Amino acid sequence: MNVPIIDPLQGDFPEVIEEYLQHGNMKCIAFNRRGTLLAAGCADGSCVIWDFETRGIAKELRDKDCVAPITSVCWSKYGHYILASATDKSLTLWDVRNGEKIARITLQQTTMHARLHPGSCTPSLCLACPLSSAPILVDLNTGSSTVLPVSVTDAGAGAVSHARNKFADGSPPFTPTAATFNKYGDLIYVGNSKGEILVLDSQTVQVRAVVSVSGASVIKNIAFSRNGKNLLTNSNDRVIRVYDNLLPLKGAAKFLEAMSGEVGELEGIEKLKVVGAKCLQLFREFSDSITKIHWKATCFSGDGEWVVGASGNKGEHKIYIWDRAGRLVKILEGPKEALTDLSWHPVRPLVASVSISGWVYIWAKDYTENWSAFAPDFKELEENEEYVEREDEFDLMPEVEKAKEVDVNEDDEVDIMSAEKDSAFSDSDASQEELCFLPAVPSPDVPEPQDKYLGSSSKLGDSAQSVSPLSVEAGQNDQAMNLASSPMEVVGNSSADNAGTGSLKRKRKPSAKGLELQAEKGRKPSGKSSKAKNKPDSSGSLFEDGATDEYP
Template identity: 35%
Template sequence: MDDGGAYRITCCAFNKKGNFLAVGGHDGRVVIWDFDTRMVAKLLIGHVRPVTSVSWSSSGRRLLTSGLDWNLRIWEVGSSNFLFTKTFDSMILHSQLHPSDKEFSLVSPWMDEPYIVNINTGKITSLQFLPSREDYQKRAARHDTNCIAYFNLSGDCIFLGSHEGVISVLDTITLKKLKTIVIGTGYCIKSFSFSKDEKQFLVNSADKVIRLYNIDGALCHELIDAINKVQWKICHFAGDDYIVGASSDKQEHKIFIWSRESGQLHKILEGPNSEVIIDIAWHPTRPIIVSCTALGSIFVWSRQHTDTWSAFAPGFTELEENEEYIEAEDEFDVVDEQETKKKEQEEVNEEWIDITTPEIEDEIILPTHPIPDTFMVPQSIVSPLSKKQAKKRKIQALPPRTTQTKAKPTKRTRKKE
């Protein structure tokens, strides 16, 4: 999918079913693509600055967007109208809808603490990562107060990542701190990602390392590019067995795939170097990766399918070049055995007809003296005669015609002398 470079992309996200892909643009537009037809389904126009994040509701009917214009908007996708708008005191780095409750969302503003926003009432609740507001003001002067907030997949916990490399896990309802994980001093946390079984999560930090943790806080693997030591733009779980990460290098288009179990590098997907990756998304139901670039291109990566022709028949072989083949006359003739037996049985049951011996019929011999025809007057025309007239006119009845048949010859026998 390509927009010819006219539409610069900043972020992307699939809905829960994976049939729609929401793409945020540098000009503030949000384009919703029909992933099956590769056509534009909706165009949402509301932001005046670049869109920083897009987040779908669980039903797929609502879409949350945030941008550098300090605005948070919730859209009704079917009607293309926004249902809620909230303006903050600074530009928004990241926002996310609650996975199951459409009334709440998380907002992570620039140089400020994260907030929980009640969409129905408009009330915002601060998630103070530092002990007091005074500490925030002191650190704001040193530009080290950025904090990113994510819901886990079930929505019962909130993960906060600080500019100093500290992860705090809060209860969503009580906002009570459940645990703290320290990565390292000065390692700014950029994003989180959670597995489907919620047993592990990924942490992308500014020290060029992607860390895989168990949900209890135990470190499993550290994923790095050992050769180039590049920063990572984003990371995700790819199904149940793999982890994908996109390089943020401005001179390459690379997607790294690691094994989730061993942490070993499995494969590197390389695209055109002129297309720098801005964001990637993993399809929720199919083995597909989507990478978005700054020039407006969307690359769809999928597993290459190879046909195994030997499975069709034992004699099938794959040819490198075309070869001339001469087909035998009866090579591909299909003969039905049942039809053949049926025809043979019909031939046996047919009666034998003699067409060579002539049949002798009875001969008819005409008389030697032909009898002349007499004119017969119908009785209905002749008037009735009196007895005297009948005596005078003696009408004789014609004798009936007779046919003579030739007598069959008889065998003569000689008398024994």
């Protein structure tokens, strides 16, 4: 993208539906780290990987043991693995390059969201958020699982059971609990039903801090921005909240442990809340103050400059986009279908949304041409105008001064090997190979059925061209009628027949030159014996050499 020539008043966010992707009934989507591949989980238990540059299917991952709908898909950091959760309570880890199943684990409840550990190249840990229980930390190699605490009172025990009565905001007790890793995976952020964010150490699974969310309602979604500097929460009070991350990106767990040691005069919940105030700070709240709609899915833009919320109302496909200042800059209205999932492209102003019908819509920016960005003196016209030239516009003017030569040192070496690092991927490990593209496997074209009358018409044309009407002589009428395969080939009939048939061609009268050539041919000696002159043909009639009925 050419950032310097973009009109700043237009905004760098999507505006219209560019195209849509269709393959089966897709339920959830996720971009890889570079945005070159898009993974989609389908209702039949398969995962489809789209090449986002060509909009073609690069690979399809299908497990014969899983035919249940996919609830979430997650990429590993360098794109070599995909974790898929399904409604049959299973977690499946796939090798993307080979299309092989590495591990499959069945839990006790259906997982709504699953996330791979972002800190390792070959992840073995994942975070699963079941439908009606606390989040679980799962080891994909051994199959062991650890239930995470969701409240401070249960932090020591490490296990949680929801209360059977309703929560303060009236939501039922089986509301799922949201959880996510931080940027490097050393901390886990859990949003519970009391409107609290618990910060856990991923190694010891101990609560290190507690952050109280205003509204005290159930936290449905929680996610970090790509740069790890902001945290987003979606609560049942229909408000999206964005927090600033006050902890360092690397070594956050050790820094948090040292901070807990400094607060020595407090104990218990009060100590955890004091530490939590130094972890997250509320930045801004986003909501629709008019309709007060629920948000089905929320996310950050790739650069963290925009906050996105998808409407949870039935029968509408609306996406709200706010800037960091809290202004609503765009409402994207799609088809009259409910929205199930949403994902922003990592580096481009593109949004992919999934409708309840199973289609993926690609929202892109509608760019307008701005030629004044290239030439400031260029004037754009709304309509055609008559141009009146100046009096001296086309006069020959002498050169005022020649263009100055640019001083270039040709001895300087130009570095064409090293490339500048993209700020969006500054944490990439140069020693780790990243999977960005997959070889496309072309599917054979289905042959179209041919017309059944095509063969008979071609045969008719061939047979009609094999015998010319002018080549059938009058004396050979009987033989020609037997050999001809079409009435068009029979020409040696009477003049009345020729006049009655408009499609038949009339025989031309030979010219004077033709008569002379024929007469000369009749005077030439035959070269054969006289016995061969009167020779019956196959039809029984007698002809002399060179004699016909037409030209005696």
